Amino acid sequence: MFSSLFETSFSFNDLLFMLKGAGVTLMLTFWAVLGGTLLGVVFGVIRAIAPWWVNAPLGAVLDVFRSIPLLIQLVVANSFKTIIGLHWSPFTVGCVVLALYMSAYCTEIVRSGFLAVPATTRRAARSLGLSWRQDLTEIVFPIALRVALPSWIGLTLGVMKDTAMVWWIGVVELLRSSQVIVTRIQEPLFVLSIAGLIYFLMSFPIARLGARLEKRWREND
Amino acid sequence: MSIEIQDVHKSFGSLEVVKGVTMTVEKGEVVSVIGGSGSGKSTLLMCINGLEPINAGRILVDGTNVHGRGTDLNKLRRKIGIVFQQWNAFPHLTVLENVMLAPRKVLGKSKAEAEAIAVDKLARVGLSEKLKVYPSKLSGGQQQRMAIARALAMSPDYMLFDEVTSALDPQLVGEVLDTMRSLSAEGMTMIVVTHEIAFAREVSDRVAFFHKGKIHEIGPPAQVIGNPQKPETIDFLKSVL
Ligand SMILES: Nc1ncnc2c1ncn2[C@@H]1O[C@H](COP(=O)(O)OP(=O)(O)OP(=O)(O)O)[C@@H](O)[C@H]1O
Ligand SMILES: [Mg+2]
Numbered sequence: 001m002f003s004s005l006f007e008t009s010f011s012f013n014d015l016l017f018m019l020k021g022a023g024v025t026l027m028l029t030f031w032a033v034l035g036g037t038l039l040g041v042v043f044g045v046i047r048a049i050a051p052w053w054v055n056a057p058l059g060a061v062l063d064v065f066r067s068i069p070l071l072i073q074l075v076v077a078n079s080f081k082t083i084i085g086l087h088w089s090p091f092t093v094g095c096v097v098l099a100l101y102m103s104a105y106c107t108e109i110v111r112s113g114f115l116a117v118p119a120t121t122r123r124a125a126r127s128l129g130l131s132w133r134q135d136l137t138e139i140v141f142p143i144a145l146r147v148a149l150p151s152w153i154g155l156t157l158g159v160m161k162d163t164a165m166v167w168w169i170g171v172v173e174l175l176r177s178s179q180v181i182v183t184r185i186q187e188p189l190f191v192l193s194i195a196g197l198i199y200f201l202m203s204f205p206i207a208r209l210g211a212r213l214e215k216r217w218r219e220n221d
Numbered sequence: 222m223s224i225e226i227q228d229v230h231k232s233f234g235s236l237e238v239v240k241g242v243t244m245t246v247e248k249g250e251v252v253s254v255i256g257g258s259g260s261g262k263s264t265l266l267m268c269i270n271g272l273e274p275i276n277a278g279r280i281l282v283d284g285t286n287v288h289g290r291g292t293d294l295n296k297l298r299r300k301i302g303i304v305f306q307q308w309n310a311f312p313h314l315t316v317l318e319n320v321m322l323a324p325r326k327v328l329g330k331s332k333a334e335a336e337a338i339a340v341d342k343l344a345r346v347g348l349s350e351k352l353k354v355y356p357s358k359l360s361g362g363q364q365q366r367m368a369i370a371r372a373l374a375m376s377p378d379y380m381l382f383d384e385v386t387s388a389l390d391p392q393l394v395g396e397v398l399d400t401m402r403s404l405s406a407e408g409m410t411m412i413v414v415t416h417e418i419a420f421a422r423e424v425s426d427r428v429a430f431f432h433k434g435k436i437h438e439i440g441p442p443a444q445v446i447g448n449p450q451k452p453e454t455i456d457f458l459k460s461v462l
Contacts, residue, residue, distance in 0.1 A: 037247060045454065049287060118307075118309075120305060120307045121309050123272055123307060124368070125311070126298070126313075126370065127270060127272060127301075127302075128327060128372070128375060129295045129296070129298040129299045129327040129375065130295070130322075130323065130326060131295050134326050138326060139311055143312060143313055146313065177439075217313075220313070220357060
């Protein structure tokens with residue numbers, strides 16, 4: 001086994017191919033996290049403040065996204081798009097489904113962060129003459145952000161790994177490109193180790209950033 | 222220039238908490254409100270600056286009907302500072318930023334102007350050493366003094382205090398009362414809900430005794446505290462003195 005590590009048929013072109021896959025993974029993650037977070041913030045605030053007759057249906061819809069396996073959502077969305085005649089690439093479908101999937105989780109993170117801000121703190125803000133909007137932007141969001149960040153980082157890292165599933169609808173991302181090479185050169189351990197390393201290198205900065213912000217904020221609390 | 226409370230009723234659901242309160246606080250006056258727990262004192266304060274709606278009666282601040290249809294509450298609140306029992310520091314802002322926030326966002330002051338105001342008010346409450354510190358590093362008494370500075374930064378015409386010392390350790394009460402004392406000495410109009418009877422007696426022009434949502438006695442401290450007439454007032458004073 002070790003000899004295969006040193007006498008590998010893994011070529012520089014294979015590495016480039018995997019890096020290209022990693023680029024696709026990053027782009028999928030970027031769009032999914034961007035869309036998922038924006039939607040999650042909007043839905044999360046709605047979930048925190050809307051009356052039950054808005055809240056309950058929204059919660060139910062988001063529950064659907066959270067309870068159906070991502071793989072099924074991808075395949076269904078990909079077929080559905082053809083049925084309704086949308087000319088989206090599998091990559092676009094992947095981004096959209098992942099963003100919705102992320103938004104369903106992000107909504108709950110935002111909602112609990114929002115509700116973690118004490119009513120008395122908000123009342124103090126309003127008593128100073130801050131408007132409802134200013135109370136949100138100056139008080140609630142900054143405090144909620146500190147509460148929600150660790151979960152959001154965890155979610156983002158999870159979504160990055162979940163992007164691998166878009167391979168099922170024909171997008172060649174990091175895991176799929178690794179798989180292609182494994183099939184050809186028959187060195188799964190070596191190739192997948194490299195893939196794992198690339199995943200790690202992509203996640204690490206996000207995890208570090210989160211840890212640094214958390215540390216900075218903790219020093220103030 | 223006055224706060225006029227006219228036959229105000231306030232309920233939470235079916236529970237009537239304020240049951241017809243009438244009282245006028247003139248500019249420059251210090252009125253203390255004393256009374257048992259749950260008698261509606263905090264609720265009344267929150268009605269005065271429109272944090273709570275009322276069910277009947279009306280409250281006029283300098284002639285403006287607080288709960289009137291066209292009233293701009295955000296504007297009205299600029300002239301009514303309020304400090305609560307809980308320390309409501311904004312935890313993500315430094316002491317200086319806590320005090321600068323409202324002048325900047327509500328009054329539209331520049332950063333430099335807001336900072337000058339905040340530095341001044343924080344010096345006034347004795348927190349000049351703590352400008353860059355986050356509230357979590359302050360004692361309860363310091364947090365309350367910061368809350369007072371934060372309210373003063375809006376240059377309010379009225380200050381409402383809701384049991385601002387009752388969540389403090391006994392040794393920290395004095396510093397907060399001193400701050401309030403100096404405010405009253407400067408002629409600030411204040412409504413002070415308090416359990417500190419001695420303090421109420423010392424600083425107030427008038428004392429109002431609240432019981433079950435109503436004012437039972439109101440008048441100079443020597444009368445209400447020194448020579449109470451109603452049995453409820455006598456019982457209450459016995460229980461706290
Ligand atoms: N937001 C609310 N919803 C429902 N009931 C409330 C609310 N706020 C206050 N109450 C009730 O109204 C009554 C009066 O409360 P309030 O806080 O005004 O009393 P208080 O005189 O300030 O008492 P304390 O001395 O304990 O602070 C209490 O029975 C309280 O439970
Ligand atoms: Mg109270």
